[in-house]
Amino acid sequence: MRERPVGEVPDPFGARGLRERVLRAWAESPARFREDANTEEDHALGGYRDRVVVELAQNAADAAARASVPGRLRLTLRGGVLEAANAGAPLDAAGVEALSTLRASAKRGEAGAVGRFGVGFAAVVAVTDNPLITSAGGGVEWSAERARELVAGVPSLAAELGRRSGHVPLLRLPFALTGSPQIPEGFDTVVRLLLRAEAVDGVRRQLEQVGPALMLALPALERVEVDADGDVRTVTAEHGPRGTVTIDGAVWHTAEAHGAVSPELLADRPTEERARGVWQVRWALPEGGLPQGTPAVVHAPTPSDERLDLPALLIASFPLAPDRRHVAPGGLTDFLVDRAAETYERLMEGRAATPRLLELVPTPIGAGELDGRIRRAVLGRLPDAPLLPHRARGRDMVAVDAPSPFVELLSEDGVLAGLLPPEWPARSPALAALGVRRVELADVVDELAAVEREPAWWRRVYEALAGAATDALGALPVPLATAKGDAAAGRTVRGPRGLLIADGVDPAGLGALGLRFVHPEAVHPLLPRLGAVEAGPRAVLADPAVRAAVEDSLDAEDPDAVAEAVLGLVGAARLDPGEEPWLSALALPAEDGEHDPAGELLLPESPLRALMAGDAPFGVVDGATLERWGTETLVAVGVLDGFALAREEDVNLPGLADEAETLHLDDEDRWAEDVLARIGPQDLPPVVPEFQAVRDLELVEDWPAALRLLARPPWRAAIVEPAHAMSYDGRRVSVPSYTAWWLSRHPVLDGRRPGRYRLPGDDDALAGLYDAAPEGLDERLLLALGVRTSLLDLLDEPGGAQELLDRLSDPERHVGRAQLGGLWTALADAPEVTVEPPGRVRAVVGDEVVVADALDTFVLDRPDVLPLLTGSPLVIAAHGRDARLADLLDLPPASAEVAGDVGSAGEERDVPPEVLAVLPDAPPVYVAHERLVVDGVDVPWWTADGGVHASGLAGLARALAWTSGAWEDRLLAEAVLRDPAALPVLLAEAELEP
Structure with missing residues (x-):
């Protein structure tokens, strides 16, 4: 379509007059031409680059709004031509003038209009040299080629046109279209753009981005059809109740706010922008999250370059900088940031109070400055926003970092005010941003100390906490069992550690012992994990409170109650006698009506009654007590049927020797000194790891009967088994047991010390010096008592040699x-x-x-x-x-x-060679005496003066044997002297000796 010659082409929009005025202005002021060219180029290549589709959609939305009709837009890309057909108010002369006049929008005064600046149509310059608009009243086009011809015809502009390489401000010179308007049915205006080849792919990408963001930014549009080379799709927007918008079946929830802008906020804005005087903020949130490809930017109202990394779209009337890409700073922007935060809060309030709401809570770090400001403004309001269940404010709520069953239990029973349900993640930073106070499990456990509930409720608590980390549960309250006579029973204590869980015992009968049992209805497997003790009779006895009660039983208000409880435990535990020595302190009733420690009481039939001296400090246990509990139980707590046994671990020998420590045994310090002497000096104190001894030996009067009793278990082991002392370097030394040591030093064997006797046997070296031990005791026991066994053992014992000399000197x-x-x-x-x-x-x-x-x-x-x-x-x-x-x-x-004077003369002779064969070290000569006299006495031989003197063969043989150091061969030498020929036989016989 081309403009016909002047006078022949209809010009309903006054395009010709506009052209003439512009050309006249340029001719009069070439600088104006240059200014318009630069401005158009800045808009096309700057603020409105890549915005042609959005700007066409914006114009369509404004047209629909002016006509009060549903907004419809069809975008078609075919053969390098982009057509945009829209329904709504048709193009008029004012619109053409606005499109051809930079920065003079025809929408001034239209409060609902999206376009505000009058330059958005400049986006077409970036993609085409020949934009056309056809509307109900006619058409208009712009042509770079025709504009260039007109400018070239103005002499004053030729030089500037040359310097610009023929580039002219395309949109300043409109032309009326020739021919009949061609508009698709159902539409009122068509924009046709013949695209430059290099712009086709960019436009196609813009068409692909047409989607929910565009429909939400331009609410006047209800339907957008996109046909890109036959690939057709339709985007629809249906506005529902309570701010919902359904776009292509997906529901978006919106929150809006608008109002008048106070003049002082517009003081720094351009004049025409101040005239509008209204603001608007709109948030849009899709169900299921923003669709992929949605621009993460602020829409003002069309996309800007301000990043916005929130999960919702923001469309707001932020003031833009001259580049139309960024929000301009100033009071209005500050105002709108606050309004955006308020509206975002209302958007969140409209959502269900479920944990998914946390996805909408922004983090403090934004994608840009504006994003960060909006986030901070939103976060500042959230703690006071009624967003949580029951429309509670975050600052009034508490989130417990604990297992869900536990949180549910607390919620059901109202134990903790303002508690969030367990599905809300306590550690979520979003909850903290909402102002919710996070409470650690250990802190909740501390607060439970003030809670009063039945024991069964506490078991539910333990069950709910079964999967929690135990390090936070140390102070968990535990209800105690009710026990008669126990002031602590029936109350709740903090922390399970050390509490007892009854296992085969009845807490009700143990009140006098001061034990703390978990109430049976509160028992749960969690408690042993936290330090409670599953206590059968033995475990209960091991509790320090029981030991303390036993030690204080003599002074107890009701010693019989203590005895009743302890004896019941001992009987159930089936303790062996002496297994728990401390039980001997238990106060029991005696025959005389008093109470005495069990270790100072005898059974009525105890053999000790006949063995001990009359002043022995022992009473007899009360008969009724014996009848009720029986012999085994009473003996287990220390009542004496026989001798008492002392058992200890890691006995410090130096401490015992210097009486710094005591086992309350007679002469225990002397025994320790003796053991230390046997071990020898040590750098560190030696100990006896396992010590046992028979008590009260010093009180025995009838030793024959006592020894017969001691020869039986369990006392026998304390005598016959040695003690083992452990040195600092790990060396074990066997030493006599205390009991054997004590018995060996006292007249316990027929009125004499056992060391006065010997074992009968083959070793007769001690016969006559020691009497044979009395009969009736076995050899091992006698050995342990110190009965002598052999001469070598006697000499090996400390003091044994002295004892031997003493015995030898006894006539x-x-x-x-x-x-x-x-x-x-x-x-x-x-x-x-x-x-x-x-x-x-x-x-x-x-x-x-x-x-x-x-x-x-x-x-x-x-x-x-x-x-x-x-x-x-x-x-x-x-x-x-x-x-x-x-x-x-x-x-x-x-x-x-003796003087050793030789008084006789002799003759020197050679020693016979046969004798030298027997005594090779003998001297070769000797002095033979007819009669050898020394000190006036006849002697057979003499060697004291260094020579060998002899009279007779017997004396010579002895003298030679003594001198050669072979005294044992003297008789052999004498035999050789008497019969030299018998030497071979004598040597052979000697070789047979061992």
Whole structure:
């Protein structure tokens, strides 16, 4: 369609007059031409780039609003041509003038109009050089080519046109269309744009974005049809009650606010914008979240470049900067930010009070400055907004971070005011933004201490908390069972730790013990996890309160009640005697009507009654008590049927030795000192990990009967089993038990100490020195008591050597000569023995054994002096022990008591070679005497002067054997001397000796 020659083309919109005025203005002021060209280019390439479809839709919405008809728009892209057909008020002369006049909107004064600036149509310049509009009253077009021809015909503009490379302000020069208007049925106006080739793809993308955001920003539009090269779709908007809008079947919820703008807020805005004087805010929220591809920007009312990352669309009449892309700062913007926050709050109030509401709570960090301001304004209002269940305000509500069943229980019973239902996530930052106070589970548990409920209710609490972390439940209240005589029973205490859960016991009968039992109706598996003890009779007995009650039972207001409770537990637990030694402090009624500790009472038939001295501090248990509880139970708490046993762990030996600690045993400090002496010095105190001992031994009067009793279990083990002391380095040392040690030091065996006896047997070294032990006790028990077993064991025991000397000096004892030599030899061979030198010594005189005065006794050190000491008492041991014995006994050697003067002459002779074969270390020569005289006495041999003197073969053999250190071969040497030819036979016989 082209304009016909002047006078031939209808011009209903006055296009020609507009052109002429513009050309005349340009001709008169080329700067005006330049200014219009630059302005149009700025709008087309700046604020309104990529907005052609939106601006066409906006004009369609305004046209529908002016005509008060449902807004309809059809957008068709075919063959590089975009057509926009809309229903509503047709184009008129004022509209053409507005489209051709920059910044002079024809919609001034239309309160409902979307277009405000008169420049939106400039968006078409970015995509076409030839926009056309056909309406009911005619048509108008703009042509870059025709405009360029007209401008070129103005001489004053030629130079500027050349400098702009032919670019002219397209929309300033309208042309009337030729031909009949072609408008689709049902529409009133068509805009036709012949697109530049490079603009087609961009327009197609804009068409693809036509959707809910456009319909919500332009509420006058009810239907938009999009046909992009045959791909047809329709977007419809149906406005329902309470602000709902259904777009293509999806329901959007809206909240709107509008009103007049006070003049002071418009003081910094352009004149025509001040004339409008109204504001509007609209939020739109879809069910199910914003559709994919929805522009995340503020719509003012068409899309801006201001990012908005909230889950709802915001359409608001924010003032825009000259670039038409960003919101302008100022008082009006501040005002609208607050209105947007108020309206967003109302949008949230319209939603159901479910946890999904939290999705609408903004975070503090925005996608841009405006987004951040809106978020902060919204967040500032939310704590006072009635958004939560029952339209409660967030600041009035509490969210408990606890398992859902627990929160449900608290909600049902109204225990915690303002409690949110459990489906609301307590840790959600959105709840905090709403002002909801989050309460940790531990804090709720603390608050429960003030709650009074029946025990069954508390069990429901425990069940509801079964899956919670136990570290928050330490102070969980627990109702106590009711027990007679217990002041604490029936109340609620904080924390299950240490409480007892009855298992086979009746709390009602244990009130006198001060125990704290969980009420049976409140018992739940959670409580043991939190430290409560599932308590059968043994576990109850282990409770510190029971021990305290036992220890204080003598001074208790009702000792019989304490005894009744404890004895019941002991009987049910079936304790062994001595298993819990502290029970011996339990006060029980005695025959004399008083109450005494169980450990100081005897059973009526106890054998101890006959064993103990008359002043022994023992009473007899009351007969009625015995009849009620029986022997086993009373013995288990310490009533004595036999001896009491002391059992302890980790006994500190140094502490016992210096009496810093005590086990209340007779001479326990001396036993500890003895054990420490056996162990030797230690860097750290040694201990006895497991200690047991028989008590009250010092009170026994009838020892034969006592020993028969001690020989039976359980007392026997305390005697025959040694104690084991543990040193700091982990070394275990076996030492005599206390009981064995004590018995060994007292006259318990036929009126004498057990060490005065020996075990009968094959070892006769101690025969005569010790009597055989009395019959009636087994060997192991006798050994434990200290009855002597062997000479070596005696010498190995501390003080054993001294005891041996004492016994040897006793003339009442009988010792044979061979036995005596063995005793002296063993004493000399014993290592590290020290003794007190005796005043009397058992010695040999001739062939008799006598007890002689030590001053008259010698230790035989050389056999050749025997003929010189006839009648002198001699201590004789095996060869080589003389010096050791002389030192131990402080006795002189026999050789020191003789002068040793040889008074006879002899002849030197060679030692026969046969003898040297037997005694290879013998000297080669000797001095033969017809009659050898020493100190005036005839002797068979002598070697004291360093030579070998002998008279006769027997003396020579002994002299050579002694000198060569082979005293044991003296008889063999004598036989060789007497019959040298028998040497081979004698050597063979000697080789047979072991």
